[in-house]
Amino acid sequence: MSRPRGQSGARRGVAVIVSGTLVAQLLVLAAYPILTRVFTAAEFGAYALVYAVANLFFPLAALRVDALVPLPRSEDEAIDLVGFGLRAAAGVGLLGTAVVLLVQAWLFGGGEGSWRWLWAAVPLTALVAAFQVVNAWAIRRGRFGAIARRSVLQAAVMVSIQVAAGLGGAVAGGLLAGLSVAFVVSIVALVVGSGLPREVLTLRRGDLHGRAGAAASLSLAGVLNGAGLQAPVLLVSAFFGLGAAGQFALAQQAIAVPAALVGQAVSQVFLSRLSAHVRETGESGRTIFLAATRPLLLLAVPAGLAALLLAPAVFPIVFGDAWRVSGEMVAALSVSLAAQLVGAPLSQTLIVAGAARTQLAWDASRVVAVVASLVLADLAGASATGAVWCYSLVNAASYVVGWVLAYRASSRTG
Incomplete structure (x- = not known):
C-alpha cells in the first residue's frame, strides 16, 4: 500500500508545481510581446549575457549546498547546511560586487554595452545561490504549494518591473532590475512558506558536517553544468554579437516554458521522493527512476515537434518581425528540448546515488562538446541559426548519455 500512496503524493506534487509554473510562464510570455517591442535585441543580449554569467558561477557562491540539503537524515544537519549556504552566498x-566594481572601473571606465552591466552578475549570482538553497529546503520539506506560489510571485514581480522600466525608456538595466527584485521577493516567500527556522537567519549556524568533499565536487560539477547551459549565450554573443545573443535569449525563453513546466516540476518532486525513499528504506531507486521516465518521454516528443514546426511561423506574429530569427532558433533547439525534458529531471539520481565524480565527468564532457560544436560551426562560416542547430544536436546527445548514466546509478541509490 505504501507504493501507491507514494505515487499519489508524487502526482499531487507534480500537479501543484506544474500549475504554479504554468501560471508563472504564462505571465512571462504575456509580457514578452511588449518587452520585445520596447527593448532591442542588443539590450536583450546584454541582459542575457549578465544572467548567463550569474547562472554559470552560482554553484561556487554556496558550494552547491542546495544539492545536499535534501539528503541528511537529521533535520538539524539539513538546517546547518542551509545556514552555511546562505552565509556563503551573502x-x-x-565582497564580490565590491571587487568587480573596482576592477571594472579600473579596466573599462564606465563601460559600454554589455560591460556596463557586467558588475551586476556578482550580486545576481549570490541571489541565485541563496534562492537555490532555500528552495532546496522547501523541496526537502515537501512544501510544493510554497514552491508553486513562489513561481507565480516571482514571475509577476519580474515582468511588472521590466515592463514598467521598458515603457519608461530604461535599457538593459531595467530587465536586470526586474529579475533581481523578483529573486529577492522569491527568497523571502520561500523562507516564510517553507517553515525555515528563524535561527538559520539570526544565528551563526552552519556546518558542512563532513560533506566538504562532496560540496567541492558538486560545485565544480555545477559550474561545468552551467557552462554547458550558458556557453551558447556567451559564444553566440562573442561570435555573432549582442543582437544575435538577444535573438537566442528569446528562443531560450520560449524553450524554457515546457522545460520549466515539465523538467523543473518533475525534478523537484522526483528528488524529494527519491531522497525520502533512500533515507527511509535504503532500497534501490530504479523503479522510481523508470516510472518517472515514461511520462517524460510521452511529453518530450510532442513538445519537440511543436517547437520544430510552429515556432518559425508564430514568432514574427507574436513578437514582431524583428524577432523572426528567434523562431528559427526555436526550431533548431527542438531536438535539444526533447532530450532535455527527459534527461535533465532524472539527472538528480546521480546526486542521490553519491555519484559526484560521474556527474562531474558528464558535465565536463558536455561542456567540451557544446563549446566545440559552436566553435566549429563558427569556423565553418555557419550563420547564428546554423550554429544553434549544431549546438542542439550535440546537447541532445549529451542528455541521452546522461540518462544512461543516471539509469545505471539508480540501482545504487540503496
Missing part, C-alpha cells in the same frame, strides 16, 4: 555577493 559573503560572495557583498
Whole structure:
C-alpha cells in the first residue's frame, strides 16, 4: 500500500508545481510581446549575457549546498547546511560586487554595452545561490504549494518591473532590475512558506558536517553544468554579437516554458521522493527512476515537434518581425528540448546515488562538446541559426548519455 500512496503524493506534487509554473510562464510570455517591442535585441543580449554569467558561477557562491540539503537524515544537519549556504552566498555577493566594481572601473571606465552591466552578475549570482538553497529546503520539506506560489510571485514581480522600466525608456538595466527584485521577493516567500527556522537567519549556524568533499565536487560539477547551459549565450554573443545573443535569449525563453513546466516540476518532486525513499528504506531507486521516465518521454516528443514546426511561423506574429530569427532558433533547439525534458529531471539520481565524480565527468564532457560544436560551426562560416542547430544536436546527445548514466546509478541509490 505504501507504493501507491507514494505515487499519489508524487502526482499531487507534480500537479501543484506544474500549475504554479504554468501560471508563472504564462505571465512571462504575456509580457514578452511588449518587452520585445520596447527593448532591442542588443539590450536583450546584454541582459542575457549578465544572467548567463550569474547562472554559470552560482554553484561556487554556496558550494552547491542546495544539492545536499535534501539528503541528511537529521533535520538539524539539513538546517546547518542551509545556514552555511546562505552565509556563503551573502559573503560572495557583498565582497564580490565590491571587487568587480573596482576592477571594472579600473579596466573599462564606465563601460559600454554589455560591460556596463557586467558588475551586476556578482550580486545576481549570490541571489541565485541563496534562492537555490532555500528552495532546496522547501523541496526537502515537501512544501510544493510554497514552491508553486513562489513561481507565480516571482514571475509577476519580474515582468511588472521590466515592463514598467521598458515603457519608461530604461535599457538593459531595467530587465536586470526586474529579475533581481523578483529573486529577492522569491527568497523571502520561500523562507516564510517553507517553515525555515528563524535561527538559520539570526544565528551563526552552519556546518558542512563532513560533506566538504562532496560540496567541492558538486560545485565544480555545477559550474561545468552551467557552462554547458550558458556557453551558447556567451559564444553566440562573442561570435555573432549582442543582437544575435538577444535573438537566442528569446528562443531560450520560449524553450524554457515546457522545460520549466515539465523538467523543473518533475525534478523537484522526483528528488524529494527519491531522497525520502533512500533515507527511509535504503532500497534501490530504479523503479522510481523508470516510472518517472515514461511520462517524460510521452511529453518530450510532442513538445519537440511543436517547437520544430510552429515556432518559425508564430514568432514574427507574436513578437514582431524583428524577432523572426528567434523562431528559427526555436526550431533548431527542438531536438535539444526533447532530450532535455527527459534527461535533465532524472539527472538528480546521480546526486542521490553519491555519484559526484560521474556527474562531474558528464558535465565536463558536455561542456567540451557544446563549446566545440559552436566553435566549429563558427569556423565553418555557419550563420547564428546554423550554429544553434549544431549546438542542439550535440546537447541532445549529451542528455541521452546522461540518462544512461543516471539509469545505471539508480540501482545504487540503496
